[in-house]
Amino acid sequence: MEEKNTKGHFIQSIIEDDIKKNKNNGNVTTRFPPEPNGYLHIGHAKSMCLNFNMAEKYNGKCNLRFDDSNPAKEEQKYIDSIVSNVNWLGFDYKEKPLFASDYFDKLYEYAVQLIKIEKAYVCSLSADQTREYRGTLKEPGKNSPYRERSIEENLDLFKKMKQGDFNEGEHVLRAKIDMSSPNINLRDPVIYRILKMAHPRTGNKWNIYPMYDFTHCLSDSIETITHSLCTLEFEDHRPLYDWILNELGTESHPQQIEFARMNINFTVLSKRKLKQLVDKEYVNGWDDPRMPTLEGLRRRGFTPESIKNFCNTIGISKKQSRIDYGLLENSLRNDLNEKAPRRMGVLNPLLIEIENYPEGKTEELDAQNHPQNPEMGTRKVIFSKTIYIEKEDFMEEPPKKFFRLTPDQEVRLRFAYFISLKEIIKDESTGEIIKLICTYDPATRGGNAPDNRKVKGTLHWVSAEENIEADVNLYDRLFIDEDPEYGVEDFTENVNPDSLKILTGCKLEKSLCNAEPGKAYQFERLGYFCLDPKLIPNTSNNKKPVFNRAVTLRDTWAKVVEQKQQEKRKKEKALIKQKAKENQKKAP
RNA sequence: UGGGGCGUCGUCAAGUGGUUAAGACACAGGGUUUUGAUCCCUGGAUUCAGAGGUUCGACUCCUCUCGCCCCAGCCA
Numbered sequence: 001m002e003e004k005n006t007k008g009h010f011i012q013s014i015i016e017d018d019i020k021k022n023k024n025n026g027n028v029t030t031r032f033p034p035e036p037n038g039y040l041h042i043g044h045a046k047s048m049c050l051n052f053n054m055a056e057k058y059n060g061k062c063n064l065r066f067d068d069s070n071p072a073k074e075e076q077k078y079i080d081s082i083v084s085n086v087n088w089l090g091f092d093y094k095e096k097p098l099f100a101s102d103y104f105d106k107l108y109e110y111a112v113q114l115i116k117i118e119k120a121y122v123c124s125l126s127a128d129q130t131r132e133y134r135g136t137l138k139e140p141g142k143n144s145p146y147r148e149r150s151i152e153e154n155l156d157l158f159k160k161m162k163q164g165d166f167n168e169g170e171h172v173l174r175a176k177i178d179m180s181s182p183n184i185n186l187r188d189p190v191i192y193r194i195l196k197m198a199h200p201r202t203g204n205k206w207n208i209y210p211m212y213d214f215t216h217c218l219s220d221s222i223e224t225i226t227h228s229l230c231t232l233e234f235e236d237h238r239p240l241y242d243w244i245l246n247e248l249g250t251e252s253h254p255q256q257i258e259f260a261r262m263n264i265n266f267t268v269l270s271k272r273k274l275k276q277l278v279d280k281e282y283v284n285g286w287d288d289p290r291m292p293t294l295e296g297l298r299r300r301g302f303t304p305e306s307i308k309n310f311c312n313t314i315g316i317s318k319k320q321s322r323i324d325y326g327l328l329e330n331s332l333r334n335d336l337n338e339k340a341p342r343r344m345g346v347l348n349p350l351l352i353e354i355e356n357y358p359e360g361k362t363e364e365l366d367a368q369n370h371p372q373n374p375e376m377g378t379r380k381v382i383f384s385k386t387i388y389i390e391k392e393d394f395m396e397e398p399p400k401k402f403f404r405l406t407p408d409q410e411v412r413l414r415f416a417y418f419i420s421l422k423e424i425i426k427d428e429s430t431g432e433i434i435k436l437i438c439t440y441d442p443a444t445r446g447g448n449a450p451d452n453r454k455v456k457g458t459l460h461w462v463s464a465e466e467n468i469e470a471d472v473n474l475y476d477r478l479f480i481d482e483d484p485e486y487g488v489e490d491f492t493e494n495v496n497p498d499s500l501k502i503l504t505g506c507k508l509e510k511s512l513c514n515a516e517p518g519k520a521y522q523f524e525r526l527g528y529f530c531l532d533p534k535l536i537p538n539t540s541n542n543k544k545p546v547f548n549r550a551v552t553l554r555d556t557w558a559k560v561v562e563q564k565q566q567e568k569r570k571k572e573k574a575l576i577k578q579k580a581k582e583n584q585k586k587a588p
Numbered sequence: 589u590g591g592g593g594c595g596u597c598g599u600c601a602a603g604u605g606g607u608u609a610a611g612a613c614a615c616a617g618g619g620u621u622u623u624g625a626u627c628c629c630u631g632g633a634u635u636c637a638g639a640g641g642u643u644c645g646a647c648u649c650c651u652c653u654c655g656c657c658c659c660a661g662c663c664a
Contacts (some may be wrong), residue, residue: 069663136590
């Protein structure tokens, strides 16, 4: 059969062309190269999906390689977290994780080789001087006075750098390219610097560490990577990547291809900014469920499938883009709609007493765990004389199209009975509704009326006599503007002050007492929730379980309400304006 | 003209000289439903940043203009 519709993005086209031309003997090898200086976020997931998918699709492999050439910033804890994230997402890097630091010896030899062919030299300019000599974007730089040192002197100096004979900053090794290049990366870039600090993996073995540009291309080459996929900001580095491999004449010369990094509205995706949110305590750590980090998303209730699906949906291109946050939510809903067992929980409880239900009686009613998938089975829910429903599911003076409980509107309690209102009990001093007295129709057990009478609304509910009490965290977008940088000097000014709402005293159906941490359940009509893995009752100070809402259900009624509110606000604003005008007229 | 890149529906994104300009999400309308969920239909770019040009024919080729992003770490 013809395979016509498999043409994907531009990188895939390049790879397919290469295979056709039998470049690299038709092999495809990619790599995912994180620097262990922070936690992974959803943007990294995009890169992983790209690299691992391409490898898998063309029967190649994808290495997990840590780009750990700067011990000043890197830590073992990040390595551990990253490995765990990659495993969680289910990506297969075949062997073990690889490390650029494993190649430090080879890299050193390559540097020596560059010196020997007079393509590298030890420069003894200070950092400040180096900057001055570099020139600017529009003006060329000038040659370092150390540029013409002899091979012997360079070799000797470089060896001494390695031995630790010099202090940090005294010398660097530079590639000898072109100080007048319009591409600043080619103006004799530093390729080795003295750093007298322990490395998480090589300990105190080295006093010098290679820079990214030198490390990356050679690591790729050592691993015989065929396609080295990276983000757009490295486009300007590609000439350097190629220069190094060409000068060294490496057998393997991978092709660097750049694609646009991911942006999502209402959030930030840069390690630096995420760190600020953590450090300034806008969130509670890197794994706060509001964070777009993989740790955060996981704790929030995102599944690996939903994340991978999202990444595969948004595509690959070279265009700066800002993806709608709703798309991420949607991919979660799609996944969880199929997988998540249904449960009932009342977030803002309103007590109901069923007048004609026998005192002390309880019943176990059957409830489906999934409306479309009978294989997921049923469970028992306890019904009793007093129950809770959601406060928002009752209105004394309802607007049009309000399908829930009202003084003259019967409703169905899901899997249970039809009930109608008898009396509203209010607090005399505040006027607040404290209880509803209702009657039920015993003939409607299970939710079906024998006389076929219809009700417009079906409400979720929980027995007031047997339930579990929990705290529930509701999360909203982290920023108030879709562009966190919009209209402010510092993006933290746009942090949404209501991004976390903690609800206490929520009532959940009893079966949720064996909820698995991190596993998502759909609380019917409310959204998908999971037991916070960090706050499991009896394993920490918390006595009550804490559930996180991963995402709401799509809610067309909420949309209608919101639209009405907005219209109302507009009208009010218009009224205020009109009055102001009238006052102005009166004034003179 | 310092260099490098990018501009196709509200948001992503296919399209590589002849297509009715895919698809997803969002949006609007309708149907099913014991979740106002899910599911199922239906609708929408006379137009591809703009202006010229080449061509029988251009989103696709050429020219110019406009707009946006990245680069002056001994970070990656």
